[in-house]
């Protein structure tokens with residue numbers, strides 16, 4: 001059985017997750033390469049071959065924090081990836097990431113205080129993106 005992480009606050013959540021960063025970042029980077037780089041580019045700056053073939057404009061994912069005034073919007077990014085708040089553009093063009101989202105879960109506390117089992121791969125992907133912000 002996998003250890004579950006229970007965090008005690010939003011800031012703490014990120015600190016707790018940071019403790020397992022090397023692992024998270026590794027799997028996040030590998031998953032990014034496998035599931036995302038085709039559209040977002042190997043370096044996440046946009047314009048991967050799939051996006052080009054489909055004529056899609058992909059935002060530079062290394063500038064998310066800068067676009068939002070400096071703070072990396074961790075929860076929003078996870079929501080975009082898992083489709084929860086994805087708008088039609090992303091929803092219709094982004095493939096289903098079932099295998100990613102069906103894996104083991106970690107307990108994550110969100111800004112509203114809800115502690116929710118969240119796919120570890122999703123957290124790892126968001127952490128990876130956070131780690132490559134410029």
Ligand code: HEC
Pocket residue numbers: 031032035036037038039040050051056057058059061064067077080081087088089090091093094095097125
């Ligand atoms: C088929 C192409 C495609 C694939 C594959 C894809 N994306 Fe996207 N992504 C897009 C497009 C197009 C947008 C911009 C439109 C939108 O935001 O709805 C986008 C937007 C995003 C955003 C929002 C950026 C922002 O600043 O708001 C994030 C985060 C993101 N993608 C992450 C990922 C991750 C992580 C993966 C892999 C699990 C992935 N995407 C796979 C096409 C793709």
